[in-house]
Amino acid sequence: MNPFTYTRALDTSDAIRLASAYQAKYLGGGTNLVDLMRETLERPTALIDVVNLSSGIEERDDGSLLIRAATRNTALAEHRAVRTRFPVLARAILAGASAQIRNMATVGGNILQRTRCTYFYDKDGSHCNKRVPGQGCDAIEGFNRNHAILGASPACVATHPSDMCVALAALDAVVHLRSTNGVRTVPLTQFHRLPEGRPELETILGPAELITAVALPPAAFAVRSTYRKVRDRASYAFALVSVAAALELDNGLVKDVRLALGGVAHKPWRAWKAEAALKGQLATEENFRAAAEAELAEAKPLRDNGFKIGLAKRTITAVLNELAEVRV
Secondary structure, three states: OOOOEEEEOOOHHHHHHHHHHOOEEEEOOOOOHHHHHHOOOOOOOEEEEOOOOOOOEEEOOOOOEEEEOOOEHHHHHHOHHHHHHOHHHHHHHHOOOOHHHHHHOEHHHHHHOOOOOHHHHOOOOOOOOOOOOOOOOOOOOOOOOOOOOEOOEOOEOOOOOOOHHHHHHHOOOEEEEEEOOEEEEEEHHHHEOOOOOOOOOOEOOOOOOEEEEEEEOOOHHHHOEEEEEEOOOOOOOOOOEEEEEEEEEEOOEEEEEEEEEEOOEOOOEEOHHHHHHHOOOEOOHHHHHHHHHHHHOOOOOOOOOOHHHHHHHHHHHHHHHHHHHOOO
8 A cells, every 4th residue: 555644624625625735535434445545556645534524414395315425324224214215225225235334335435436347456467448548458358247238338348336326326316516616516327427438537526526415306206116236146246237216106107217227337327218118108017128128229248248138127127017016
């Protein structure tokens, strides 16, 4: 691990000032960043501790939630309003990592975690454009069972590891940001970048820009929602395919629907085509299957991960069938 300085920020303004002055990284729970530093994949010269700046969940009169960035994942999953009004989010968080990691990890850090691609981590034996731009991507011709089938590029086929972010994408979450240029908000679906020719650029964050909160807008449809994660083992494994879904019905018709996929792309993948195919249609297995087909029509498998296409279709269909039968 390279030498670095450590400073605990007094407030948000102090954190941004310090990060602007040094080649700094913000430190939350450290569950991903510290690992990356240990592997020398991240080499900040300074760490700015922001974990005590902004935590807690604010329930607003319109039914929305404002989740402060330093809120621990466990606290978010256990919050009454999340469990009752946004169950897909609680279930996604509980599907990720171990209880110990959830107790440490923060919402802001979860959003910023980096891929678990083995070629990215193998700094001494593999080529990776995300780690060293222009070096190449050994995953494309290597063992790529866990890699992307949607939104990939010739430069990178890594997948985003977060479960929480898949649920946030389905819930139309909005990320609140602050920097020396002021404050701004960005829909979570636009926060992470697809790799294209620059896979090392993973988000739209500017220099020293800090996540301060995540907002969930009012969502009556979210009461009927769930998260399903398909993985190689029952716990502490990243998704091969995951589905965050919410469904609102009116006399057997799909009034509103939200779908997002994990384990299939470089970012949490909002299934816009499937949603469009379902709205106004009868809530039947046939229509659910057709919507899944529409979303996966442009999937491009690699040598080892073609099974993900069928798996994603079946999981989407099964989750929507489950929600259509739920009485709330």
